[in-house]
Amino acid sequence: MNSESLTLVATYRRTIQASLERIWENVRDWEHLPWLHRYSFSSIRLLDQTPGSWKAQIIMPPANAPREAVIELQLDPAHLRYWSRTLAGLGAGGEILTCLKPLDEQTTNIIVEFRVPGINAKQAEALGAAYLRLYARLWDEDERMMRRRQELIDTQRIGVEPRVLRKVKSYE
Numbered sequence: 001m002n003s004e005s006l007t008l009v010a011t012y013r014r015t016i017q018a019s020l021e022r023i024w025e026n027v028r029d030w031e032h033l034p035w036l037h038r039y040s041f042s043s044i045r046l047l048d049q050t051p052g053s054w055k056a057q058i059i060m061p062p063a064n065a066p067r068e069a070v071i072e073l074q075l076d077p078a079h080l081r082y083w084s085r086t087l088a089g090l091g092a093g094g095e096i097l098t099c100l101k102p103l104d105e106q107t108t109n110i111i112v113e114f115r116v117p118g119i120n121a122k123q124a125e126a127l128g129a130a131y132l133r134l135y136a137r138l139w140d141e142d143e144r145m146m147r148r149r150q151e152l153i154d155t156q157r158i159g160v161e162p163r164v165l166r167k168v169k170s171y172e
């Protein structure tokens with residue numbers, strides 16, 4: 001992929017009500033795409049996975065005219081950023097960079113940059129607007145899920161019964 005020819009078509013900024021830990025967990029979790037984001041992804045098949053990346057084939061709606069792509073997520077936790085690159089299929093050559101900035105334990109700022117190869121200014125504007133709509137929805141869905149998950153984790157942490165059970169088990 002020639003990154004020289006990529007055009008920045010949009011930048012999405014948002015404050016997310018979730019910790020850095022919940023967000024990284026979500027980025028690594030390739031399996032959630034077709035169930036949490038079912039309007040955007042129909043199915044996913046993992047092709048490769050390392051501690052810092054995953055690659056998968058995704059199918060996108062509509063069901064009667066499905067579109068396909070191979071995407072790769074590459075994490076750079078040391079610099080609080082990750083890339084989503086489309087290696088083949090719909091949007092091939094495109095690159096989405098997300099930078100994370102924790103504000104406190106439950107709040108994280110995100111800046112998402114969308115870069116697309118080989119397009120003119122008019123196409124860039126339309127595609128940029130489409131990406132902003134898509135990502136607003138994806139992050140709405142992710143944020144709702146992460147807040148719910150955080151609630152469950154916090155509740156379990158103060159729950160008495162699981163601790164008692166664990167303690168009993170440790171004496172066995």
Ligand SMILES: [Fe+2]
Nearest residue numbers: 026032138142
């Ligand atoms: Fe997600």
